Amino acid sequence: MPSPAPGDSASTTDRKFPCPSCGAKLDFDPTRRALACPYCGTAQPIVEAEGEVRERDWDEYWRNAEAAEATIAGRSSEVQCRACAAVVLLEDKLVTDKCPYCGDDLENKPVSAHSMIVPEGILPFKVDQKKAVAAFRAWVESRWFAPSDLKKMANLGQLNGIYVPYWTFDSQTATHYTGERGDNxxxxxxxxxxxxxxxxxxxxxxxxxxxxxxxxxxxxxxxxSHARGYVEHPFDDVLICASKSIPVGLIQQLEPWDLPSLEPFQAPFLAGFQTERYSIGLKEGFEKARAIMDGHIRVLCCQDIGGDHQRLHSVNTDHHQISFKHNLHPVWYAPYRYREKVYQIAVNARTGEVVGTRPYSYWKPFLIVLAVLGTIGAIAGIAALVGAVMK
Ligand SMILES: [Zn+2]
Ligand SMILES: [Zn+2]
Structure with missing residues (x-):
């Protein structure tokens, strides 16, 4: 039997987190690790939930998938962005919102949140918006070719705090292979x-x-010479981003994540932040994880063959004891348009690392080349002049 979904317990089914002093909505404050009131300053620290982050058994999940799904407390509705297809889980009573990924207005009507595999684990926001904006500015400043408009934008500090969905997969693998060993x-x-x-x-x-x-x-x-063999390998926490709205190349640059710090999911960590519903489902996520594992298994087969060169003809892998987790990772994210093109900035809200795509300002290096050429020209001119005088 699957145990009750985290975040669904009686204590957290309240639709939002009201301030006990003034009734305003409490938001999660990363620096204090507390639900804090922006008006009266009341803060309620969030204590780490007891126990380990649970991993779900793959076979058990599929035997009764629907019963194992639920909704997240405090996120009773969801809306899909028409532009990038991200499904944003809305905080209760918040009706309209901008898409945190592409900045478009969420024009679709919110619908009741569909049940899903609720998160087992969470890395709570650790870097607050102020620090993220500072990191973002420093990043822009260090980019010599960045256009000045981007620096202006950095000053606006428009970063969205999003919990990005991830899957992790564990699997015990057993592989039979055939191939060839080459000895020099x-x-x-x-x-x-x-x-x-x-x-x-x-x-x-x-x-x-x-x-x-x-x-x-x-x-x-x-x-x-002909080679065949058998390789066993356990995989632990193969990480797959379950969002389709952040470019893969960008989100991967935010790694590594401090997975050992993962803690059991608690809904109050989401208060005041956007949360995306995974758009890469469990099966698709596992296919991606399997491709990563396959690559690693092929390397292991080659090591097993030995010799100076290896060729693999067939690689057949069985997966046993597959388990998975759905986790939320904190990211500060800013999509921005520059001359009709969309670029993105992302900050790992655990480490403060900044990654981004950016336009290059071509006239800047061009002017510098011109200046260098001009200097060379001037030197050549002076040399010619001096040469003429010396004659
Ligand atoms: Zn208050
Ligand atoms: Zn969008």
């Missing part, structure tokens, strides 16, 4: 080369003659 050996071979010699006789007459000469050299060759 040295061989001495003879070859013929034309050699030209020049000789001078007693009369000072020079003669040049060309004749074939037989030589030897050592060459490396490879002897191939």
């Amino acid at each position: 050996y040295q061989e001495t071979e003879t070859y013929t080369e034309m050699e030209t010699t020049t000789s001078t006789d007693a009369q000072g007459q020079t003669t040049t003659s060309t004749r074939p000469v037989t030589k030897t050299r050592t060459v490396t060759k490879t002897r191939w």
